[in-house]
Amino acid sequence: MRLLGQLALLGLLLAAPIFSYADSRISAYALMSPSNQAMQNDMNLNPAMFWIMDGEALWADRNNPSNKACVDCHRDAKQSMKGVSATFPKRVQGKLLNLEGQINQCRTTRQQLPTLAYESKPLLALSTLIAYQSRGLAIAASRDSALEPDLQKGKLLYFQRMGQLNLSCAQCHDERAGLKLAGSVIPQAHPTGYPIYRLEWQNVGSLQRRLRNCMSGVRAEQYAYGSLELSQIELYLMQRANGMRIESPAVRP
Amino acid sequence: MSRSSRAVITLPKTAKRGEVFEIRAIVQHEMESGFRHTEQGVRVARDIIREFVCTYNGKEVFRSELHPGIGSNPLFIFYAKAEQSGSLEFKWTGDDNYLTIVKQTITVL
Numbered sequence: 001m002r003l004l005g006q007l008a009l010l011g012l013l014l015a016a017p018i019f020s021y022a023d024s025r026i027s028a029y030a031l032m033s034p035s036n037q038a039m040q041n042d043m044n045l046n047p048a049m050f051w052i053m054d055g056e057a058l059w060a061d062r063n064n065p066s067n068k069a070c071v072d073c074h075r076d077a078k079q080s081m082k083g084v085s086a087t088f089p090k091r092v093q094g095k096l097l098n099l100e101g102q103i104n105q106c107r108t109t110r111q112q113l114p115t116l117a118y119e120s121k122p123l124l125a126l127s128t129l130i131a132y133q134s135r136g137l138a139i140a141a142s143r144d145s146a147l148e149p150d151l152q153k154g155k156l157l158y159f160q161r162m163g164q165l166n167l168s169c170a171q172c173h174d175e176r177a178g179l180k181l182a183g184s185v186i187p188q189a190h191p192t193g194y195p196i197y198r199l200e201w202q203n204v205g206s207l208q209r210r211l212r213n214c215m216s217g218v219r220a221e222q223y224a225y226g227s228l229e230l231s232q233i234e235l236y237l238m239q240r241a242n243g244m245r246i247e248s249p250a251v252r253p
Numbered sequence: 254m255s256r257s258s259r260a261v262i263t264l265p266k267t268a269k270r271g272e273v274f275e276i277r278a279i280v281q282h283e284m285e286s287g288f289r290h291t292e293q294g295v296r297v298a299r300d301i302i303r304e305f306v307c308t309y310n311g312k313e314v315f316r317s318e319l320h321p322g323i324g325s326n327p328l329f330i331f332y333a334k335a336e337q338s339g340s341l342e343f344k345w346t347g348d349d350n351y352l353t354i355v356k357q358t359i360t361v362l
Contacts, residue, residue, distance in 0.1 A: 044263040047326040050281040053259055202284070202325040 028187035029247060036199075040251035048128055048197040048249030051121075051204045055129025058122055065112040070126075073110065081133040083140065086246055089150075089235045090142040096150050096231045099127050100206060118225035124204045128195045131248035139192065141242045147235065150228075154236030157229060163220025169233075184253075190241035191234065193250020204249065207234055255352040258282055262343060267360045268335035276307065276315075278343050279328040280353060286321040302347035305329060310339040319347075335361045 029037060039045045059077055062069045074080045089098040097105060103126050104115040116123035158169045172181065173189035180186065194207040201209075208230045212222040223229040263277040280302070287299025299321060307315040314333045333341075338361045345353045 044261055044277060045279065045328065047279065047281075047328075049261060049279075050259050050326065199324070 025190060025241065025244060026188060027190055027192045027244060027247065028252065029193070029250065031185045031187060032251075032253065036251055036253060040193075040247065046197065046249065046251060048132075048195070048204050048251070051125045051128040051195070051197075051249065052132050054121065054125035055127075058126055059129060066110060068111055070106070077129060077133060081130045083134050083137050085127075085131040085134045085248065086137050086140045087142055089231050089238065091144055091146050091150075096147070096228060096235070098208075098231050098234050099130060100208070101226065101231065103127060103130070119206060119209055124195055124206065127206065128204055128249050131195060131246070134246045135248055137246050138243050139238055139241050139246060141235075141238045150232045150235050151239060153229075154232035154234070154239075157233050158236050163215065163218035165218040165220075167218045169214070189237065190244055191237045192241060192244050193247040193252070195248065196250045196252050198252045200253065207237075255350040257351075257353045260343065260345070260353055260355045262341075262355055262357050264341070264357060264359065267362055270335055270361050272335045273332050274335055274359075275330065275332055276341070277328065277330050278305070278307070278355075279326060280305075280345050281326055282345070282347070282351075284319075284321075284323055284325045284327065288321065300348045300351075302327065302345050302351060304346050306344045307331070307333075308342045308344075309333055310337060314341075335359065337361055 029040065032040075039047075043049050056077070059070045059074075062072075070077070085099050088102065089096055091097070092102060092105065095101075100118060100123055103123060107113045108115055116126075161168045161171075169189065172186050177186050177188040191207050191210075194210070195204050196210070197204050208225055211230055211233055212225070215222040258281040260278065260280040263275075265274050268274045282302050283300065284302065285297055285300040287297070287301075289297045291297060301321055301323070302319045305315075305317045305319065305327075306313060315329070315331045317329065319327060338359065340356050340358045343353075343355045343357070345351070
């Protein structure tokens with residue numbers, strides 16, 4: 001009988017997915033005040049709407065050496081970009097790219113334009129426009145086996161202590177999620193809403209800005225914008241949040 | 254030459270005479286306070302909206318002065334009483350020749 005029980009337990013363990021948070025995962029949306037939630041839900045109140053509108057203008061902008069706008073290849077973003085942000089980061093021509101990296105790759109190869117700087121208005125406008133098309137869809141992290149080394153590295157970085165405070169991501173966002181850091185509840189760190197309009201920033205910001213923000217918080221040297229390490233952490237976080245609903249552009253306090 | 258920016262107005266297309274309706278007006282603006290410095294220590298010049306006025310068929314229904322402590326992309330939610338069909342004008346004025354004017358119509362039944 002006991003052996004049978006052990007076998008059943010073993011079976012359960014084997015059947016469990018690698019990320020077995022399924023039931024306890026919550027978006028930081030649930031931690032916000034009703035007024036902030038309303039600001040996120042109602043696109044007439046969500047300030048990120050302005051970035052979407054700017055993004056729509058850029059989508060049709062042919063002012064580049066190739067005389068090609070995004071719309072010329074991708075047509076209507078509302079159709080073609082549906083679900084796209086849900087699958088990044090992924091490997092494109094052997095290189096790990098997040099959404100911002102993919103936008104810049106398109107710009108340099110198709111439009112012969114220089115790359116846009118991270119957190120610059122035009123890049124945030126385009127990434128917000130694209131991410132908005134996946135609002136309400138589930139995160140569908142890439143299952144590409146070629147991503148395995150990046151995924152493992154991202155996981156390693158997530159559990160690695162860093163900085164003068166010697167803290168890892170996991171120590172706050174896994175072990176202490178739901179407890180408080182100063183006055184704020186520590187979220188589980190699921191990247192469901194990026195790019196986000198953060199009230200503290202008074203601006204839209206990317207997931208990498210948020211990651212760098214945490215790194216400076218633990219007094220660690222920040223990985224550079226667009227670095228492989230940040231994309232690997234992004235990849236791990238997206239796998240960890242696989243199946244959760246995308247809220248982009250989310251509002252956060 | 255004045256500077257302008259995007260604004261989004263939310264109000265009902267129609268209202269009954271005497272009905273009080275909600276108006277939401279959000280405008281894209283950085284509201285740079287003038288108290289911040291760059292990493293090089295240079296002070297960033299103040300650049301804020303100074304005033305927001307809403308008129309309904311030429312009659313002022315809402316006015317607000319804005320100050321450096323107000324956050325970016327300011328949102329106003331206020332109410333007006335439906336009297337006659339016509340237009341509402343929303344006007345934001347600010348530093349450095351900033352001027353944004355948006356007009357919306359409403360039909361009073």
